[in-house]
Amino acid sequence: MVAVLCVLVVAVPLGCWAVLARTAVVGAVVGLLLAGGAGVLLAAGAGLLDLRGLFELFLWYPLAAALLVGAGLRVERRLRGVQPDAPRAPRTVLRVHAVVVTAVAPLCALVAFTAADVPPAAAVPSLPPGFTLGEQTAGCGSGDCWREMSVAGPEGMPSEEVVRRLGLPDDHCHANGWLLDRRPLCTRAEVNGGSIRLYVSLGDLIG
Template identity: 35%
Template sequence: MSVLSLQSPSATGFFVWSLLGVLFAAVPLIAWSRIARTRGVGYATAAVLFAAGGLLVAIQHGGVPAVPRADAHLLFAVAAPLLIVLGVRLEKGQKGHASEAWGRRRSTAVGVLGTQFVLTLAASALYFLMGAGASVPPATAVPDLPPGLIALSEGSSCGSSSCARSVTVGSRDGLTPAEIVRRLDRPSGWTCRPNGWLLDRRPRCVGVTETNGKVQLNVTLSDLIP
């Protein structure tokens, strides 16, 4: 069996999901292209929809890791139709009432955008329900270390309602554990925030501990409902 055949399933899956992601981002732009009636508002609205779709595709492929993908899809599914409604109203002010043929195209666009929104809402609800449990925080959740401090080791563990990623922190300059803690400049105790923006509301907490001469930077991700 060749290397190509071993890699083809994952490559095919990536291609399919990428294609679906691009199609999802392009739906509002396609819908708008069918109902736009003026050059000025039409091109301006299309440009904003194109930029928003491009940003969504970048988020889908990890180009903007700070933005949760599920939240981005939900926000896009809400914002794009609102932008189209604004464009329609602006054009109505310039062109007046549209023809019957345009009304049919508008009904089709509304149906397509409505279907996209309903499917996105259902997927978001499923994501919320399936993502309510604890899991090990990703490596990107660990705060960056200040200059001069280094990660000596890293580990993860899970309990009954919480999982943690722990980084043992050392110093290139021979600092003592107490000095390392001060250099980390973290508030005393734990600081917590939601793991996501809208859908992933699990508490993600960061704290620093000093035990047996070792300084650990800990990140926990707990159940939504303890």
């Protein structure tokens, strides 16, 4: 369901502009900007890109797209001048775009912002020089999802020193997004059975 809503969020502004555009140059520039933003979001949603606050971007995109479409229409009117016989922008198209901005996008964000999901690879903290990550596993349960991986430090370095050098306090958490996505994203490192384990977890807002 979330995937369908997100596709609508990025597709509707493009479709609306395709109907509304009246000039070649402005139409192409605005269309390319909309397509570029949509392409980045769809690539991130498909797992080809790792972006922090991904679903927050899905909420902001239609708002930015609406401003861009409005600016494009204004520029086109100035370029075309007063032309009584020129076709007016279909109000139905603008209403569809408004519905996406005011209803569909927030619904998509609401569903996404309350559910736990496997943290993106970008959430794994950077390691100091000489440290390497081992095999990773991922899963979900008990209100959160996680990535777990082994960490190896420089040869001969004690495990406790490796954990200290990672610089991760116990249960270090911060919001997953920038402004709206307040799900807790937590990282911690510990010595478990003689090996150093690094955990990155993303919780929900309900549990």
